[in-house]
Amino acid sequence: MTKPHFDRIALIGIGLIGSSIARDVKELGLAREVVISTRSAETLKRAEELALGSRYVASAADAVKDADLVIVSVPVGASGLVAEQIAGSLKPGAIVTDVGSTKASVIAQMAPHMPENVHFIPGHPLAGTEKSGPDAGFIGLFRDRWCIFTPLPGTDQAALDRLKSFWTALGSRIDEMDPQHHDKVLAIVSHLPHIIAYNIVGTADDLETVTESEVIKYSASGFRDFTRLAASDPTMWRDVCLHNKDAILEMLARFSEDLAYLQRAIRWGEGDKLFELFTRTRAIRRSIVQAGQDVDAPDFGRHALDQKK
Ligand SMILES: NC(=O)c1ccc[n+]([C@@H]2O[C@H](COP(=O)([O-])OP(=O)(O)OC[C@H]3O[C@@H](n4cnc5c(N)ncnc54)[C@H](O)[C@@H]3O)[C@@H](O)[C@H]2O)c1
Numbered sequence: 001m002t003k004p005h006f007d008r009i010a011l012i013g014i015g016l017i018g019s020s021i022a023r024d025v026k027e028l029g030l031a032r033e034v035v036i037s038t039r040s041a042e043t044l045k046r047a048e049e050l051a052l053g054s055r056y057v058a059s060a061a062d063a064v065k066d067a068d069l070v071i072v073s074v075p076v077g078a079s080g081l082v083a084e085q086i087a088g089s090l091k092p093g094a095i096v097t098d099v100g101s102t103k104a105s106v107i108a109q110m111a112p113h114m115p116e117n118v119h120f121i122p123g124h125p126l127a128g129t130e131k132s133g134p135d136a137g138f139i140g141l142f143r144d145r146w147c148i149f150t151p152l153p154g155t156d157q158a159a160l161d162r163l164k165s166f167w168t169a170l171g172s173r174i175d176e177m178d179p180q181h182h183d184k185v186l187a188i189v190s191h192l193p194h195i196i197a198y199n200i201v202g203t204a205d206d207l208e209t210v211t212e213s214e215v216i217k218y219s220a221s222g223f224r225d226f227t228r229l230a231a232s233d234p235t236m237w238r239d240v241c242l243h244n245k246d247a248i249l250e251m252l253a254r255f256s257e258d259l260a261y262l263q264r265a266i267r268w269g270e271g272d273k274l275f276e277l278f279t280r281t282r283a284i285r286r287s288i289v290q291a292g293q294d295v296d297a298p299d300f301g302r303h304a305l306d307q308k309k
Pocket residue numbers: 012013014015016017018037038039040043060073074075076078081082099100101102124125126127128129130131132133134233236240
């Protein structure tokens with residue numbers, strides 16, 4: 001596949017995801033010019049210090065002028081506001097996309113503002129870490145990771161193909177699904193694990209008074225894995241919870257039922273039930289490994305490798 005090239009890319013939001021895209025675009029030479037805008041002057045200044053783009057502008061509306069590709073990488077709750085700000089300045093024929101962790105809500109917020117002569121194509125790279133901000137990004141974050149598109153009916157195929165080839169150049173594997181389906185799948189594979197992690201670490205913290213600080217002191221590696229997820233950005237995850245409410249509540253209800261089953265099995269000493277479940281879940285982990293997903297090398301590990309190069 002030939003390398004996609006854009007004359008001007010505008011990045012709105014320059015945190016972990018926006019700055020990783022910026023670094024890849026620069027490394028791979030995917031644009032003549034990269035214009036960056038973000039909400040706070042301090043973050044914009046930091047993006048400039050890190051030389052993430054070619055121009056840095058305070059107003060999102062100014063940033064998108066004449067851009068062929070606009071990538072919105074802000075917390076999902078801010079998507080509507082950004083869409084409203086940029087709508088009047090978009091170039092006819094521009095591709096506007098996002099990276100938000102929820103899709104139905106982002107579409108509901110952004111689509112009404114999008115002019116008819118631009119191609120609005122929602123997307124979601126399934127790649128990240130618990131870190132945030134422009135310093136947290138790194139080259140190669142999206143390599144070998146899925147990027148899911150949830151195109152609206154009637155989306156221009158050539159624009160979709162161009163956006164797909166952009167993400168393919170970043171190393172992503174591409175998939176398409178409808179937004180409601182995306183939100184259900186992500187509720188179980190991404191949103192629930194974070195909510196469970198926030199909850200277990202919160203419970204352990206509450207228990208500190210009872211256990212005289214031993215929870216943190218003796219935290220074993222299983223608990224540490226939860227603390228990594230629970231260190232994720234509070235604004236991002238507040239927004240994910242509020243903007244994928246129905247799917248998350250549905251999955252939480254199922255989860256609570258299954259937890260009650262486990263609780264009952266432990267109470268009544270039903271070892272066979274516990275053994276059957278633990279055998280089934282172990283096989284799932286093995287099938288993920290066999291499918292080529294690098295579960296033993298989390299993104300921060302790859303970050304360290306990139307820095308060593
Ligand atoms: N962190 C992850 O693991 C991950 C993975 C995939 C997708 N996402 C999604 O990507 C998006 C960005 O996440 P991130 O991890 O880069 O967050 P981040 O906190 O690192 O960065 C967010 C950026 O958005 C900017 N911002 C916030 N409100 C804004 C506004 N109203 N106008 C303009 N800029 C604004 C901030 O200044 C910052 O530059 C979110 O929608 C998130 O759901 C995150």
